[in-house]
Amino acid sequence: MSIEDVQNEIIEEFAMFEDWEERYQYMIDLGKDLPLIDEKYKTEDNIIKGCQSKVWVHANMVDDKINFTADSDAIITKGIIAILIRAFSNQHPAAIIEANTDFIDKIGLKEHLSPTRANGLVSMIKQLKLYAIAYQTQLN
Amino acid sequence: MLDVQNIRKDFPILQRKVNGKPLIYFDNAATSQTPQQVIDVIVDYYTNYNANIHRGVHSLSQEATDAYEQARIKIQKHFNAKHPHEIIYTAGTTHSINLVANGFSSLLQKGDEIIVSALEHHSNIVPWQMLCERTGAILKVIPMNENGELILSDFDALLNDHTKLVFVNHISNALGTINPIEYIIDEAHKVGAAVLVDGAQSCPHIKPDVQALDVDFYVCSAHKLCGPTGVGMLYGKEDWLNKLPPYQGGGEMIAEVSFEKTTYAALPHKFEAGTPNICGGIAFGAAIDYMNSIGFDNIAQYEHELLEYGTEQLQKIEGLKIYGTAKEKTSVISFNVGTIHPYDIGTILDKMGIAVRTGHHCAQPIMDFYKIPGTVRASFMFYNTKEEIDTFITALKKAVMMLS
Numbered sequence: 001m002s003i004e005d006v007q008n009e010i011i012e013e014f015a016m017f018e019d020w021e022e023r024y025q026y027m028i029d030l031g032k033d034l035p036l037i038d039e040k041y042k043t044e045d046n047i048i049k050g051c052q053s054k055v056w057v058h059a060n061m062v063d064d065k066i067n068f069t070a071d072s073d074a075i076i077t078k079g080i081i082a083i084l085i086r087a088f089s090n091q092h093p094a095a096i097i098e099a100n101t102d103f104i105d106k107i108g109l110k111e112h113l114s115p116t117r118a119n120g121l122v123s124m125i126k127q128l129k130l131y132a133i134a135y136q137t138q139l140n
Numbered sequence: 141m142l143d144v145q146n147i148r149k150d151f152p153i154l155q156r157k158v159n160g161k162p163l164i165y166f167d168n169a170a171t172s173q174t175p176q177q178v179i180d181v182i183v184d185y186y187t188n189y190n191a192n193i194h195r196g197v198h199s200l201s202q203e204a205t206d207a208y209e210q211a212r213i214k215i216q217k218h219f220n221a222k223h224p225h226e227i228i229y230t231a232g233t234t235h236s237i238n239l240v241a242n243g244f245s246s247l248l249q250k251g252d253e254i255i256v257s258a259l260e261h262h263s264n265i266v267p268w269q270m271l272c273e274r275t276g277a278i279l280k281v282i283p284m285n286e287n288g289e290l291i292l293s294d295f296d297a298l299l300n301d302h303t304k305l306v307f308v309n310h311i312s313n314a315l316g317t318i319n320p321i322e323y324i325i326d327e328a329h330k331v332g333a334a335v336l337v338d339g340a341q342s343c344p345h346i347k348p349d350v351q352a353l354d355v356d357f358y359v360c361s362a363h364k365l366c367g368p369t370g371v372g373m374l375y376g377k378e379d380w381l382n383k384l385p386p387y388q389g390g391g392e393m394i395a396e397v398s399f400e401k402t403t404y405a406a407l408p409h410k411f412e413a414g415t416p417n418i419c420g421g422i423a424f425g426a427a428i429d430y431m432n433s434i435g436f437d438n439i440a441q442y443e444h445e446l447l448e449y450g451t452e453q454l455q456k457i458e459g460l461k462i463y464g465t466a467k468e469k470t471s472v473i474s475f476n477v478g479t480i481h482p483y484d485i486g487t488i489l490d491k492m493g494i495a496v497r498t499g500h501h502c503a504q505p506i507m508d509f510y511k512i513p514g515t516v517r518a519s520f521m522f523y524n525t526k527e528e529i530d531t532f533i534t535a536l537k538k539a540v541m542m543l544s
Binding site for chain 2: 020021024025028052053054073074075076077
């Protein structure tokens with residue numbers, strides 16, 4: 001599936017919920033299924049700055065596709081990063097670099113997109129894209 | 141007695157909804173809300189007499205100057221300073237602290253000592269670290285106990301002939317502890333050290349008498365006591381303010397200028413370079429009038445009730461731990477529930493219209509002491525109610541359920 005397909009799938013899932021509580025509950029559940037980062041990568045260097053909670057992200061490339069793993073000490077942040085990783089994992093670096101993230105708005109999490117927001121969603125997206133750029137240069 | 145329902149009518153923002161729910165504002169330790177009486181003064185200033193002060197011969201400038209200087213006198217009387225010129229308008233507490241720290245760089249020598257408390261806000265640590273780097277002075281810290289109280293015997297042991305300055309907040313922003321500043325001031329003076337008290341958190345709750353305290357410097361921000369942001373004050377004893385060199389160069393702070401030599405203006409203008417926050421200063425005065433119209437005794441009594449009620453209700457929640465259990469504390473409750481991250485709780489509470497603070501509250505040393513990433517902090521003002529606390533408790537229980 002392309003990034004867009006996965007994003008549409010996520011949008012459809014979130015469309016089933018009627019209120020914020022259900023949406024957040026689902027996000028919290030998604031956080032529990034987050035592909036966890038290996039403990040050895042949970043270093044200071046891998047912490048994404050700009051988050052009130054700690055977020056660690058790691059990336060590796062297999063067959064020209066990037067896989068992300070992550071963790072956070074806050075559950076909602078874990079849910080947000082799980083959604084992002086689901087959209088971006090197992091994709092070609094070039095596709096990740098070009099991907100837009102409007103779907104965050106469409107699933108009712110727009111408030112988290114503000115750059116001043118303490119969870120640092122914007123920083124997370126930037127970090128995932130930076131990984132993609134780094135791997136893209138390896139491919140060139 | 142305080143009529144909270146009537147008081148709430150003074151605050152238009154308390155009528156609004158957040159995320160579809162009536163706003164419950166429990167982030168007062170970060171900034172307080174503004175009553176209509178203060179908003180009116182701001183509107184009146186820009187509507188009727190906005191002008192630059194002190195220099196103009198025209199009527200508007202005179203009116204603005206009068207109002208600005210009248211506000212200074214209100215602030216002077218409120219804090220019971222001896223002279224109006226001992227009140228320096230600043231951009232706020234942080235600016236005031238930096239002004240003093242900068243001034244002391246010419247008064248300190250290598251080997252001199254500065255004492256700060258373990259309960260300080262970052263703004264009260266960093267300027268002193270910078271001052272120590274510049275001068276070779278040494279920074280010492282008064283430790284705190286598990287309840288969030290300063291250990292005074294350790295403070296006594298830190299004092300000696302090299303101690304030149306002691307900096308302590310009147311009330312801790314992260315824990316709400318009221319520090320025994322009377323004792324700290326007296327003991328510091330015995331070794332000849334000056335004392336600066338950060339009153340950012342105390343001014344909304346306590347009316348300090350700077351002469352009775354015999355404090356050398358006292359600082360606060362208007363926005364914590366129902367005034368606007370971007371304005372605050374530095375109180376300094378006349379002698380001290382005369383000893384400190386000017387902080388910034390510019391207009392207003394000079395008496396005579398030639399290319400050979402500039403003579404500085406007298407107090408307070410020596411420290412007030414450039415066009416100040418005129419409207420802010422006037423509104424600061426209005427905020428002090430407003431607070432006094434309610435009465436600090438009434439405020440203290442009512443907020444203490446809120447603190448006791450809130451503490452009692454919170455303690456009923458399983459796994460909830462309150463940080464900062466000092467005997468003397470103000471209406472601030474810092475807590476965590478089990479291992480739930482404070483950020484998660486704050487996010488869910490926000491969805492229910494409740495504003496609290498989460499994080500380290502710019503007091504990382506305190507969080508390190510308790511070995512936690514941060515806390516949820518609910519801070520009450522006199523316009524909050526027990527009913528709001530009840531709603532908050534229900535919402536908190538729901539958040540805990542969702543997050544567990």
